[in-house]
Amino acid sequence: MVQSDLRDVKAVLFDVFGTVVDFRSTIKKEGAVWNSEKELDIDWGAFADAWRAQYHPNMQRVMSGELEWNNLDSLHKMALSSLLERWGVKKHFSEKEIEVLNQVWHRLDPWSDSVHGLEQIKEHFTISPLSNGNMSLLTNMAKQSGLPWDVILSPELIKSYKPDPKVYYMAADYLGLNPHQIMMTACHQYDLQAAQKLGFRTGYVMRPFEFGYEHIPDLTPLQEYDITAYDLVDLSEQLRRRSL
Amino acid sequence: MVQSDLRDVKAVLFDVFGTVVDFRSTIKKEGAVWNSEKELDIDWGAFADAWRAQYHPNMQRVMSGELEWNNLDSLHKMALSSLLERWGVKKHFSEKEIEVLNQVWHRLDPWSDSVHGLEQIKEHFTISPLSNGNMSLLTNMAKQSGLPWDVILSPELIKSYKPDPKVYYMAADYLGLNPHQIMMTACHQYDLQAAQKLGFRTGYVMRPFEFGYEHIPDLTPLQEYDITAYDLVDLSEQLRRRSL
Known part of the structure; x- marks a missing residue:
């Protein structure tokens, strides 16, 4: 009881x-700034959902031993890179900018x-x-x-x-x-x-x-x-x- | 440079x-309360010095592998028990009181x-x-x-x-x-x-x-x-x- x-x-x-x-509102808020700076029209709410959706499967890959130990920053980065690619917008971001974007989870x-x-x-x-x-x-x-x-x-x-x-x-x-x-x-x-x-x-x-x-x-x-x-x-x- | x-x-x-x-002043301050409660006349400044003096040798025993891993609370407790014994005052403290005394390092x-x-x-x-x-x-x-x-x-x-x-x-x-x-x-x-x-x-x-x-x-x-x-x-x- x-x-x-x-x-x-x-x-x-x-x-x-x-x-x-x-997390969703913060990613949307920072995303709006990227859209405006780079004249993009990414739907950052949907992007946040897709990014977060990779969280459980990626952790599962670590816990099952399929993937070696990676901390969450590193799992976020893998997911981010593949999502930017899949959404056809990776070319708009430098490596440095992708790192800044990945650090949104720290903010x-x-x-x-x-x-x-x-x-x-x-x-x-x-x-x-x-x-x-x-x-x-x-x-x-x-x-x-x-x-x-x-x-x-x-x-x-x-x-x-x-x-x-x-x-x-x-x-x-x-x-x-x-x-x-x-x-x-x-x-x-x-x-x-x-x-x-x-x-x-x-x-x-x-x-x-x-x-x-x-x-x-x-x-x-x-x-x-x-x-x-x-x-x-x-x-x-x-x-x-x-x-x- | x-x-x-x-x-x-x-x-x-x-x-x-x-x-x-x-650490020295705090141990003296708490020690004065024990002295007064138990009508003892332990020199808690000297006791603090002796207690602290066991810090490096005991850590050394862990680092050399002579002693298995013990965290600092545990090393403090070992040193405290042996000091109370050596000073002939262990009989004045219950096991529970020795634990409280050992936790002075948390305060x-x-x-x-x-x-x-x-x-x-x-x-x-x-x-x-x-x-x-x-x-x-x-x-x-x-x-x-x-x-x-x-x-x-x-x-x-x-x-x-x-x-x-x-x-x-x-x-x-x-x-x-x-x-x-x-x-x-x-x-x-x-x-x-x-x-x-x-x-x-x-x-x-x-x-x-x-x-x-x-x-x-x-x-x-x-x-x-x-x-x-x-x-x-x-x-x-x-x-x-x-x-x-």
Whole structure:
């Protein structure tokens, strides 16, 4: 039964892409600048969707051993190069510009509630991302957007990706805590399900606009989580109430 | 010649024990409370010195392979147990109290300039500890003392200790930077010498009172560093001037 009190929770881990930051809007915003500078008419919302769609299959290739270890920057770069090619627009970008474009994932804007919600949660708990992003990506993003992490933990530290159980255990180990003292927070249920199976507490945050206003995913909880929240401020308030 | 400008520096790494925090005063302060609670008359300044003196030999035993991997909390605990025994006071402490005592390294007070200096440096650079402390120790200390790290890097991530060159390279790798874009900062010259040999920039911070007011070590620079500063606020100002 997951509706127990949460008094022993000491740390909260956060998925980042989709849960804390809005990748689609940021890519659209930067894309509009490229379009205008280069007189292109790329649909950057659709481009962002196609780019993100290569995320799971490419990680899968690493985890199956088909592809050697590559961190997320490197997987993003592979996907970006092949997409620019396939869309017939690669000729408009220099190698240097493709690198700048790839680094957009280091500059993603937070959802409007994220910084305030994290600051509130940080008052009572240790907060860290546990995102598949690599260490430098998460560090640069935090600095750029003011995400007030206490510490940054990435599966890159053990050359793996979520939902590998080793990733969640690694986080518990480096925090010096047991799984039941840690809440994993995400808008993606596969991530929460993996953590819950290992004894972590779970916080489900709904992000209906992760894929844009026209593509609202089914947000129905597939199982019971310790907290279900509509944003990070709501999560903070529920967590506070339940942990007192 | 190290007196070049520092315009390509993007990140600053900090040794912590002695450089950012004052372990001796904190151990004395907490020790006074134990003395009063338990009616003991332990000289906690001398105890702190003896405890710290086991740091290098114990790390050496790990690095030589004589002892299996143990993180710093664990090395501190070994040293603490044997010291309490040797000083004939172990009988006054329960196992639980020895654990609390061992965790004093998670609660060390910063020198008076440290938080302000780090905040200033953080405005222009990515800042991280690169201390032999383990991840949970550095995370708890930062939270307790308001050390505003952007990211926390520890040799524990690769099960090693400074001055192993792999530790400094690990930090560069996770920051996504080259050694010449990173300044290692410490009050211990062996640490700076190790980093400088690998191409890192170096900042030497003098901490005359690391071992108390009666034991001022020889602070003479043994070689030329990019910056020599008398505290972290001074380091911040020199770095700012030299990197513009």
